[in-house]
Amino acid sequence: MTFLFKWEWLPKLASGLLVTVEVTATCVTIGFVLGILLALARVYGRKPLSIPANIFIQFFRGTPLLVQLLLVYYGLPQLGITISAVLSAILALGLNTAAYQAEYFRGAIQSVKKGQMLAARSLGMSLPQSIRYVILPQALRLVIPAWSNELILMLKGSSIVYIVTILDIMGESKRIANKYFNYLDVYVVAALFYLALVLIVSLLLRELERRVRIPGLGLSIERR
Amino acid sequence: MSTPLLKVLDIHKRYGSEEVLRGVSFDVERGETKVFIGPSGTGKSTLLRCVNQLTPPDKGQVFLEGAEVTHHKADINRLRASMGFVFQDFNLFAHLTAMQNVGIGPMTVNGMHKQRAQARALAELERVGLGEKSNAYPAQLSGGQQQRVSIARALAMDPKLILFDEPTSALDPELIGEVLEVMIELAREGMTMLCVTHEMGFARSVANEIIFMEHGVIVEQGPPQQMFTNAKHPRTGEFLRKISELYGETNQ
Numbered sequence: 001m002t003f004l005f006k007w008e009w010l011p012k013l014a015s016g017l018l019v020t021v022e023v024t025a026t027c028v029t030i031g032f033v034l035g036i037l038l039a040l041a042r043v044y045g046r047k048p049l050s051i052p053a054n055i056f057i058q059f060f061r062g063t064p065l066l067v068q069l070l071l072v073y074y075g076l077p078q079l080g081i082t083i084s085a086v087l088s089a090i091l092a093l094g095l096n097t098a099a100y101q102a103e104y105f106r107g108a109i110q111s112v113k114k115g116q117m118l119a120a121r122s123l124g125m126s127l128p129q130s131i132r133y134v135i136l137p138q139a140l141r142l143v144i145p146a147w148s149n150e151l152i153l154m155l156k157g158s159s160i161v162y163i164v165t166i167l168d169i170m171g172e173s174k175r176i177a178n179k180y181f182n183y184l185d186v187y188v189v190a191a192l193f194y195l196a197l198v199l200i201v202s203l204l205l206r207e208l209e210r211r212v213r214i215p216g217l218g219l220s221i222e223r224r
Numbered sequence: 225m226s227t228p229l230l231k232v233l234d235i236h237k238r239y240g241s242e243e244v245l246r247g248v249s250f251d252v253e254r255g256e257t258k259v260f261i262g263p264s265g266t267g268k269s270t271l272l273r274c275v276n277q278l279t280p281p282d283k284g285q286v287f288l289e290g291a292e293v294t295h296h297k298a299d300i301n302r303l304r305a306s307m308g309f310v311f312q313d314f315n316l317f318a319h320l321t322a323m324q325n326v327g328i329g330p331m332t333v334n335g336m337h338k339q340r341a342q343a344r345a346l347a348e349l350e351r352v353g354l355g356e357k358s359n360a361y362p363a364q365l366s367g368g369q370q371q372r373v374s375i376a377r378a379l380a381m382d383p384k385l386i387l388f389d390e391p392t393s394a395l396d397p398e399l400i401g402e403v404l405e406v407m408i409e410l411a412r413e414g415m416t417m418l419c420v421t422h423e424m425g426f427a428r429s430v431a432n433e434i435i436f437m438e439h440g441v442i443v444e445q446g447p448p449q450q451m452f453t454n455a456k457h458p459r460t461g462e463f464l465r466k467i468s469e470l471y472g473e474t475n476q
Contacts, residue, residue, distance in 0.1 A: 035275030115315035117279055119374075123329040123381060124305025133332055137319045214319050 016172030030094035035101030060099035308378025368399030
């Protein structure tokens with residue numbers, strides 16, 4: 001058997017790639033902002049803040065992403081709330097990744113040394129100032145490795161949005177596959193698209209990690 | 225009689241079943257250096273933290289220039305800004321250079337403009353002999369240098385007094401001198417200082433008063449000369465002899 005890739009698939013797959021990148025970027029950004037707020041609520045918030053944050057996180061981590069997506073896209077209309085496919089996808093994936101990111105941020109915030117907060121407060125900084133100028137700059141550096149994982153998972157996980165008719169890489173490939181009755185070749189190409197995206201993102205994040213490294217900290221054993 | 229710079233009244237603090245502080249009171253006048261000594265676990269560090277409310281006391285009051293620090297409506301951030309705190313383990317901000325560490329307080333708390341804060345930071349670093357290290361990160365500095373940066377960080381806030389919590393206890397013996405030199409210089413310039421330290425050489429040369437604490441209370445207090453040669457309480461004399469043997473009379 002021969003590999004029957006057709007160049008005419010490329011424009012479709014390229015537009016799918018763009019959709020995948022857009023959906024992922026939007027969701028991860030929402031998740032980043034919301035995730036930090038949730039983590040802060042859990043670490044520094046009093047009960048009226050920390051309990052709802054915890055419930056939110058447990059719900060979105062404890063139920064399948066697919067169920068969340070279908071609930072938003074097919075479930076909400078039954079309550080009279082109809083939103084577009086793209087908005088449903090962004091909402092479901094964004095809230096889902098927010099829950100995961102919140103836990104990564106919480107871990108990072110809690111691994112900043114205790115004395116850092118004491119020193120900030122003893123200078124007269126308020127709690128929000130201490131968080132902004134002292135805790136977060138360090139926590140965000142610490143979180144990069146774990147956070148890279150979440151970004152990669154989201155890139156690939158976003159492929160489920162084809163279920164709600166969005167033409168991302170997966171959606172476009174499925175269409176092409178159905179049209180040409182050629183599943184093997186199309187899905188192999190789709191897989192390669194995802195792989196390329198993930199590799200690029202990994203490289204970028206490794207570069208980011210290198211650039212924001214604090215000089216003198218985290219000395220490793222030198223290679224001989 | 226004018227109000228003392230700092231008035232500490234009947235401070236109590238309990239951790240679980242252990243009563244760490246059991247009613248501690250003292251006054252501090254402007255320009256005075258007080259040294260707190262005593263066995264570990266007698267609440268000296270807790271007492272310092274009660275003064276600037278990093279640890280709120282269970283009972284008792286603290287007044288800074290007559291303003292009640294312990295009042296529940298006190299603007300605690302503003303009051304803390306006027307009381308420097310130097311930690312045993314430095315606690316420099318790990319992600320900031322020496323200059324940024326010193327400048328961040330004036331910038332964020334006092335709203336000082338960046339350029340002015342940098343100039344101020346550099347001046348304070350020079351004051352502690354670290355002008356050439358202004359762009360180094362804490363992890364690139366020795367313990368003694370880090371502690372001097374942290375003193376500069378406190379000075380940049382124009383504090384009315386500085387609280388030193390065992391500032392040399394985490395240092396290699398040969399780095400202690402450089403930190404004590406800075407502290408002695410500060411005391412001579414008239415900075416008001418409360419120091420928990422076992423450096424008796426320092427206490428002898430600049431302290432106006434030594435306060436001996438044990439089991440959460442002040443056992444005895446007095447000028448160094450009197451405490452060293454003529455302690456009224458037998459425990460004081462015993463402790464001072466032991467500690468002088470142990471720590472020697474480093475730095476004069």
